[in-house]
Amino acid sequence: MSERTPPLHGVHETRGATFTDFGGWQMPVEFDSIREEHAAVREGVGAFDVSHMGEIEVSGPDATTLMDRLTTNDVTALDPGDSQYAAVTNEEGVMLDDTVVYRLPDGIEAGSATASLSDLDEEADGDLDATSGDPAYLLVPNAGHDEEAMDRWVDYRDEHDFDAAVANATADWAMFAIQGPEAVDAMEAAAASPESVTGLSKFQATLATTGGVASWVARTGYTGEDGFEVMCPAADAEAVWSAFDVQPCGLGARDTLRMEMGFLLSGQDFDPEEEPRTPYEAGIGFVVDLDTEFVGRDALAARQEEGGPDETFTGIKLLERGVPRNGYAVTDGDLTRIGHLTSGTMSPTLGEPIGLGYLHAEHAEPGTEVSVVVRGDEKRAEVVAPPFLDR
Amino acid sequence: MSFEVPDELRYLESHEWTTVDDESVRVGISDFAQDELGDVVFVELPDAGDEIAAGEEFGVVESIKAVSDVYSPVSGEVLAVNEELFDRPELVNEDPYGDGWMIEIAPSDGVGYEELLDADEYDAQIA
Numbered sequence: 126m127s128e129r130t131p132p133l134h135g136v137h138e139t140r141g142a143t144f145t146d147f148g149g150w151q152m153p154v155e156f157d158s159i160r161e162e163h164a165a166v167r168e169g170v171g172a173f174d175v176s177h178m179g180e181i182e183v184s185g186p187d188a189t190t191l192m193d194r195l196t197t198n199d200v201t202a203l204d205p206g207d208s209q210y211a212a213v214t215n216e217e218g219v220m221l222d223d224t225v226v227y228r229l230p231d232g233i234e235a236g237s238a239t240a241s242l243s244d245l246d247e248e249a250d251g252d253l254d255a256t257s258g259d260p261a262y263l264l265v266p267n268a269g270h271d272e273e274a275m276d277r278w279v280d281y282r283d284e285h286d287f288d289a290a291v292a293n294a295t296a297d298w299a300m301f302a303i304q305g306p307e308a309v310d311a312m313e314a315a316a317a318s319p320e321s322v323t324g325l326s327k328f329q330a331t332l333a334t335t336g337g338v339a340s341w342v343a344r345t346g347y348t349g350e351d352g353f354e355v356m357c358p359a360a361d362a363e364a365v366w367s368a369f370d371v372q373p374c375g376l377g378a379r380d381t382l383r384m385e386m387g388f389l390l391s392g393q394d395f396d397p398e399e400e401p402r403t404p405y406e407a408g409i410g411f412v413v414d415l416d417t418e419f420v421g422r423d424a425l426a427a428r429q430e431e432g433g434p435d436e437t438f439t440g441i442k443l444l445e446r447g448v449p450r451n452g453y454a455v456t457d458g459d460l461t462r463i464g465h466l467t468s469g470t471m472s473p474t475l476g477e478p479i480g481l482g483y484l485h486a487e488h489a490e491p492g493t494e495v496s497v498v499v500r501g502d503e504k505r506a507e508v509v510a511p512p513f514l515d516r
Numbered sequence: 517m518s519f520e521v522p523d524e525l526r527y528l529e530s531h532e533w534t535t536v537d538d539e540s541v542r543v544g545i546s547d548f549a550q551d552e553l554g555d556v557v558f559v560e561l562p563d564a565g566d567e568i569a570a571g572e573e574f575g576v577v578e579s580i581k582a583v584s585d586v587y588s589p590v591s592g593e594v595l596a597v598n599e600e601l602f603d604r605p606e607l608v609n610e611d612p613y614g615d616g617w618m619i620e621i622a623p624s625d626g627v628g629y630e631e632l633l634d635a636d637e638y639d640a641q642i643a
Binding site: 154155158159160377380381446447448450470471473478500 | 554555557558560576578580581583602
C-alpha cells in the first residue's frame with residue numbers, strides 16, 4: 126500500500142520534523158523533543174497535525190438512522206453543532222474502531238462539506254439551528270480506518286435501503302488539534318470571531334473562520350487538556366496551521382499525553398484481530414446506549430446481563446525502575462499471569478513509569494500490588510485507575 | 517544535521533563508542549544514536565565484575581518511543597557502571613561522550629575487536 130501523506134508534509138519536513146508510519150500515513154512523530162512538546166501541551170499550548178484522521182460524511186433523510194445503527198451512542202440526541210464519542214462494534218459487540226460523530230449544519234450534502242463551509246458560515250451567521258434541509262453528519266474514524274468505515278456504512282445503507290448519501294472525504298480535509306491550558310489564547314489570535322469558538326462547551330462544534338479560512342471547529346481533543354480540533358479544506362491547510370504560532374507537536378507527544386489520561390488507542394488498546402474487546406472491557410461503557418438499536422447491541426446487552434466483563438482496562442504504575450510497554454505480561458507477583466499491557470511509557474509529567482492494559486477483574490482494584498514482566502524479570506507495580514493526572 | 521564523532525574513539529556499526537586504552541576503557545552510545553532514540557528515560561546496565569564479550573549486548577537503553585539493546589565494543593570485565601544514569605538517564609542525551617558514559621571495562625584482548633570503526637569510517641556510515 127502506498128503511504129498517504131498529510132497536506133502539510135513538506136511544511137513539517139522544512140520545520141525539522143521526523144516522521145513515522147501511522148495507520149498507512151507518513152506523519153510527524155517529533156518536531157523538537159517528545160518531552161518538550163508534551164510539556165508545552167500540559168503547561169501552555171501545542172498544535173498537532175492530525176490529518177491522518179478519517180472523515181466520512183453522511184447526509185440525507187435517513188442519515189440519523191444510519192448513524193444510530195452503526196455507532197453505539199445515541200445519535201438522535203445530537204443537534205447541529207453537537208458531537209459525541211462512540212464506538213463502532215460488530216455483531217459480537219467487539220470494537221472495530223472508536224470515533225467522534227459530529228452533527229453538521231442541516232442541508233450539507235455528503236461529499237461536499239468542505240466546499241460548502243464558507244457559504245454555510247455566511248448563511249448561518251453563528252446559528253447552526255437556523256440551517257435547513259436534511260440532517261448531515263461527520264464521522265471521524267482513526268488513521269487507516271476510513272475505507273473500512275466507508276464500506277460498512279455503504280453496505281448497511283444498501284442492505285436496509287436507507288435514503289442517505291455517504292462519502293469518504295478524508296482527502297478533502299485537514300485536521301489540527303490545538304491543545305493546552307492556553308489553547309483559548311491561541312484561538313483568540315487565530316479566529317476571526319474568537320468568542321463564537323471560545324464560548325463552545327466541551328464536545329460542541331461550530332463554523333468559524335480560522336487563519337482566514339472557513340473551518341469546522343470543535344472543543345474536543347485527545348490530551349486531557351482544554352483545546353480545540355480545527356477541520357478545514359485540505360487545500361487551505363497551510364493558512365490555518367500557520368495561524369497558530371505555537372509549539373508544533375508530533376504523534377510521540379500525542380501518545381504520551383493520551384496515555385497519562387488513560388485514553389484508548391485504536392488498533393493497540395483494542396483491535397478486532399489482535400485485541401478483541403467490547404466497549405465495557407475497554408472501559409468506555411458510557412458510550413454504549415442499549416436503548417438504541419445498533420449493530421452489536423444485542424450481544425452487548427447479553428454480556429451485561431451475565432455480569433460485568435472478566436477483564437477490564439485499567440492502569441498500572443511501576444514501583445521499580447523500568448518502562449512498561451505494549452505486550453508485557455502482568456502477574457500477581459508470583460509468576461501467575463493475570464493480564465497484559467497494551468500501552469506504556471515513562472510519563473513525562475509524573476516522571477514515573479505508567480502502563481495501560483487488561484487485568485482480570487479481581488486484580489483490577491486500585492491499589493492492588495501486581496508485577497509487570499520486563500525482559501523476564503517481575504517488577505513490582507500497583508494498579509491505578511486512570512487518568513494518572515487530575516484533569 | 518551533523519553529529520559529533522570524536523576522532524580519538526572507536527565505534528561499532530550499532531552506534532556504541534569506546535575509548536582506546538589497554539588497562540581500562542569507557543563505553544557509551546554515540547551522539548547520532550542518542551538523537552535517533554530521542555528522550556532517554558531508562559538505562560539498564562550490568563554489574564561491576566560481570567564478564568562481557570565484544571559484539572554482544574550488555575545493556576538496554578529506552579527512550580520514550582523506543583527500546584534498544586546496547587552492544588559491547590570490547591571483551592572483558594566490567595570495572596564500573598555509571599550509576600548516575602539510573603537517576604538521570606537524560607545525561608545520555610545531554611553529553612553522550614562525557615557524563616552519559618555507560619560502563620568501564622578492563623579489556624581482556626585490548627581494543628582489538630575487528631568490527632570496530634575509526635571516526636572517519638563511522639562518520640561515513642551515519643552520513
